[in-house]
Amino acid sequence: MRILVIEDDPILSDGLRVGLGLAGWTVDGVARFADARAALATAKFDAVVLDLMLPDGSGLDLLAQMRGTGDATPVILLTALDEIADRIRGLDAGADDYVGKPFDLDELGARIRAAVRRKDGRAEPVLRASGIILDPAGLSAVVEERDVPLSRREFAVLSALMERPGIIRSRMELEDRLYGWQEEIESNAVEVHIHNLRTKIGRTRIETVRGLGYRLRIGAP
Amino acid sequence: MTSLRRRLFILLLAATGALWLCAVIWIYAGSRSELEHVLDTRLQEAARMVHSLVASGNVSAAVSSAPFQEAGYERQLSCQIWSFDGRLLARSSGGPEGNLAQENEGFADRDISGETWRVYTIIDAQKGVRVAVGDRIGLRNRLVRDLVLGLVAPALIIIPLLGALIWFGLGQGLFPLNRVAGEIARRHGDDMRPIDDAIAPSEVRPLLRALNDLFGKVEAARRHERDITAFAAHELRTPLAGLKTQAQVALAANDDQIRISALRQIVVSVDRATRLTRQLLALAKLDAMPFPGQLEAIDVGLVLQDAINDCKRPPGLKLNVDPKLKGLFVQGDRECLYLVLRNLHENAVEHSATEGKISWSSLPDGAGMMIEDEGSGIPEDEIPLVTQRFYRGRGTTSSGTGLGLSIASVAANRLGMQLVLTNRKGRTGLSCIITKAI
Numbered sequence: 325m326r327i328l329v330i331e332d333d334p335i336l337s338d339g340l341r342v343g344l345g346l347a348g349w350t351v352d353g354v355a356r357f358a359d360a361r362a363a364l365a366t367a368k369f370d371a372v373v374l375d376l377m378l379p380d381g382s383g384l385d386l387l388a389q390m391r392g393t394g395d396a397t398p399v400i401l402l403t404a405l406d407e408i409a410d411r412i413r414g415l416d417a418g419a420d421d422y423v424g425k426p427f428d429l430d431e432l433g434a435r436i437r438a439a440v441r442r443k444d445g446r447a448e449p450v451l452r453a454s455g456i457i458l459d460p461a462g463l464s465a466v467v468e469e470r471d472v473p474l475s476r477r478e479f480a481v482l483s484a485l486m487e488r489p490g491i492i493r494s495r496m497e498l499e500d501r502l503y504g505w506q507e508e509i510e511s512n513a514v515e516v517h518i519h520n521l522r523t524k525i526g527r528t529r530i531e532t533v534r535g536l537g538y539r540l541r542i543g544a545p
Numbered sequence: 546m547t548s549l550r551r552r553l554f555i556l557l558l559a560a561t562g563a564l565w566l567c568a569v570i571w572i573y574a575g576s577r578s579e580l581e582h583v584l585d586t587r588l589q590e591a592a593r594m595v596h597s598l599v600a601s602g603n604v605s606a607a608v609s610s611a612p613f614q615e616a617g618y619e620r621q622l623s624c625q626i627w628s629f630d631g632r633l634l635a636r637s638s639g640g641p642e643g644n645l646a647q648e649n650e651g652f653a654d655r656d657i658s659g660e661t662w663r664v665y666t667i668i669d670a671q672k673g674v675r676v677a678v679g680d681r682i683g684l685r686n687r688l689v690r691d692l693v694l695g696l697v698a699p700a701l702i703i704i705p706l707l708g709a710l711i712w713f714g715l716g717q718g719l720f721p722l723n724r725v726a727g728e729i730a731r732r733h734g735d736d737m738r739p740i741d742d743a744i745a746p747s748e749v750r751p752l753l754r755a756l757n758d759l760f761g762k763v764e765a766a767r768r769h770e771r772d773i774t775a776f777a778a779h780e781l782r783t784p785l786a787g788l789k790t791q792a793q794v795a796l797a798a799n800d801d802q803i804r805i806s807a808l809r810q811i812v813v814s815v816d817r818a819t820r821l822t823r824q825l826l827a828l829a830k831l832d833a834m835p836f837p838g839q840l841e842a843i844d845v846g847l848v849l850q851d852a853i854n855d856c857k858r859p860p861g862l863k864l865n866v867d868p869k870l871k872g873l874f875v876q877g878d879r880e881c882l883y884l885v886l887r888n889l890h891e892n893a894v895e896h897s898a899t900e901g902k903i904s905w906s907s908l909p910d911g912a913g914m915m916i917e918d919e920g921s922g923i924p925e926d927e928i929p930l931v932t933q934r935f936y937r938g939r940g941t942t943s944s945g946t947g948l949g950l951s952i953a954s955v956a957a958n959r960l961g962m963q964l965v966l967t968n969r970k971g972r973t974g975l976s977c978i979i980t981k982a983i
Contacts (some may be wrong), residue, residue: 333783335814340792342807346797377779379937402786403779425786429793 325370325462325483326501327436329353330360330386331402332379339429340373340393348432348463348476351378352504357381364390367500369397371436371444376403376414384417391418398439400432437461444487453489454529458482467525474524477502481517485530485540494537550715557711558704567701572696577689584685585652588622588665592678595624596667598738599674616892622680629673646677654682721746727752747796776935782948784821787949788814817946824948827884828934837877845886846871848879852887858903859893865904870914873907877960884956888949889916889964889977895921895945896975899980913962913980920976922968931964932964958982 328346331337332355334421338496341351352367353357357380364372365529375381387399398420406424414422420439423432437460441449451458457466463479465472474482484493484501498514510516516537531541623640627633633644643657643663655662664679725745739757742750788811795807849870858864875882893903893916901919908915923931927938932954935947954964963982968975 333787335810335817336783336787338810339787339794339807342803343790343794343797346794346803377775377924377937404780404782404786405775426789427786429797509983523943 325440326350326367326504327371327373328360328363328367328369330355330357330378330383331373331375332356332377334376340432343429344436345476346431347430348460348479348500349436350480350507351430352505352506355379357386359380360386361389361419362396364395370402371398371400371440372444373400373432373436374419375401376401376405384414387414387417387419389421396443398436398443400435400439402427434461449482451486453486454542456486456525456529458486465525472524475517475518475520477513478521478524481514482521482525485538489540490542492537492539493531497537550712550719552657553715554708555956557715559706561707561711562704565704567692569696569700573689573693573733576692578954580689580692582683585663585665588652588663588678588680591622591624592665592667595626595678596669596676599672599676600669600807622678624679625677627675627677629675634674634818641679645679646675655679701736721747725749729756735767737761737767754919764851773933773935776937779937780821780935784814784818785971820919821946821948824888824946824952827952828948828955831881831884831952831959834878834959840876841879842874842876843879844871844883845875845882845907848882849886849890849914852883852890855887856891858895859899861899862894863902865902867904867906867914869907870905873911873914873958875962881956881959885953885960885962885964885979888953888956889918889979892945892953893918893947893975895949901974908978908980913978915976915978917969917974917976919972919974922973923966925968928966928968 325348327349329337329340329344329351331340331353334355337353337355341353344351349370352363352369354363355378357378360374360378363369363453374387383401383403387401388494390397390399399418399424400421401414402423402425403414404425405523406422411422420442421435423435437449441447448458449461451460455468458479459465460483463474463476465474465479480501481498483497495514499509502513502517503509504540518530518532529541531539533539581588622637623645624635624637625633625640625645626635627644627646641662642658642782643655645657645662645666647653647655647664648665650666651667653664653666655664661682662679663682663685664677667676669676721744723738728740728744732889737760739760740753742757745753791807791810791814795804795811798804798807846868847867849866853864853866890905892904897903897918897920903916903918906915906917907913923938927936931937931938932950934951936951937947950964950966957964959981961982962979965978965980966975967978
């Protein structure tokens with residue numbers, strides 16, 4: 325899953341990028357309002373972590389613009405103001421959740437997962453499809469009651485496929501989910517991860533649709 | 546406070562009542578003198594008439610006139626004819642028993658058996674008679690009283706009616722005021738939108754305008770307060786959030802490289818928090834400092850040297866210090882001067898590119914000093930705001946605390962000096978002049 329962190333403090337921004345990265349997300353960070361708008365316009369994110377006070381504008385304005393253009397990406401607000409009136413203002417402006425600084429990194433991760441889940445219309449914290457149970461919080465998969473350890477990238481690919489079982493995901497789409505802007509995309513990376521996943525969860529579960537991409541086969545083998 | 550309506554009502558009613566009372570008194574006095582004049586003339590005429598009868602010798606006719614019913618204002622006049630030797634020759638019926646006539650011709654008031662009479666006497670020396678015609682003063686008074694009562698009676702009915710009309714009229718007249726009052730009363734405590742003065746009568750508009758001005762000021766003050774709180778919270782909590790996040794990253798990372806990087810960030814973060822703490826303490830100290838504080842002559846050059854030594858600066862950043870600053874003296878507290886110079890220098894370093902130049906110079910005639918940097922400057926509209934505590938402008942650097950210029954400004958004020966910030970002409974960069982406050 326790909327997340328955009330909009331935060332102007334370099335240390336916090338770096339911490340979020342690395343910390344949320346460790347939790348399995350692909351994180352892009354921007355520091356300014358204008359960059360954030362450009363990022364939102366050019367890429368698709370699963371969630372946005374937004375600081376309310378940016379040097380060149382208000383996070384609430386950005387949020388209003390996003391919601392105004394029909395962008396329903398879950399937004400978690402980060403702010404130093406955590407009075408109730410501020411929370412209400414933030415949530416009413418279209419935010420999905422609200423975290424006051426300083427916050428717990430794990431809690432922020434859980435809140436992002438919850439926001440994404442709500443947006444996808446799922447109540448269950450785990451993804452289930454074709455005999456696989458994928459737990460985003462633990463970065464682990466259970467295939468036919470057998471724990472399968474997954475790398476961060478493998479997890480990202482599998483969760484992308486499991487979110488929409490039976491729907492084809494193109495290679496580009498999967499790469500988008502795997503790599504932030506700063507990361508260099510290795511050629512054949514997606515193929516390599518798919519290959520590794522197949523050896524871990526079973527050869528037939530991921531189907532290759534020639535020229536289009538990959539999809540999760542519906543109904544376990 | 547009393548109600549405007551009640552006040553106006555009482556005033557109007559009192560004025561109307563007083564006016565009415567004055568009219569009554571005036572009419573009373575006026576009609577009384579007029580009446581007296583008319584009645585006196587009548588007395589005189591009647592006396593002449595009787596006298597002319599007496600002169601023609603027909604006196605007995607007057608004596609034998611029959612008595613008749615006394616009613617209302619009738620039987621006002623009484624007539625007596627006396628001979629010079631004191632005999633009553635004739636009198637009208639119902640007349641008094643006592644002698645009305647007097648020694649001299651003309652008008653007189655006489656008391657006869659407890660009643661006051663107005664009498665006109667004619668003396669006819671030829672015939673040897675005195676003709677006296679009189680009427681009762683009491684009757685005259687009754688006439689005037691009845692006249693005045695006739696005036697007062699309708700007033701007693703009209704005044705309550707008038708009062709009701711005034712009360713109702715005032716209600717109508719004050720309605721726009723009540724509407725405005727209602728509009729203000731219905732507002733929420735934090736609703737500072739201006740009141741629409743189109744609905745108000747022109748007399749109330751200046752009041753509304755003043756109120757709107759006040760609303761504006763209160764709102765601006767409140768927004769300012771809120772901004773300061775928000776900025777302060779942001780500046781204080783963001784570094785803590787960064788610290789905590791990096792610490793959690795260091796704890797969670799298995800990779801040594803990630804852990805070491807996180808720990809390095811923690812160190813940087815602690816340095817920043819230290820600086821913030823130092824600045825907050827400096828600000829608190831400045832706020833608590835007695836005014837005017839210690840007065841001593843301080844060498845600017847020496848203090849500047851300390852300030853420069855205490856600030857780290859990238860090796861590529863050139864520094865040019867005017868040697869004339871050494872020997873320039875400022876009266877005041879050494880600590881204050883240090884805070885001014887250090888914070889301005891720090892600010893310049895922060896906003897300079899790694900390859901810029903910072904120059905400190907003295908103003909001609911020892912009027913003060915100036916620092917110039919080659920950074921991006923400050924947007925013109927933000928210049929008046931940047932000395933506010935925690936102000937975050939568009940050009941804010943990530944490491945700035947929003948306190949540096951604020952501290953420098955407060956400390957300069959303590960020295961009786963002021964900061965003049967301007968963007969440099971012809972090139973980018975900020976110039977700050979520290980000079981005697983006007």
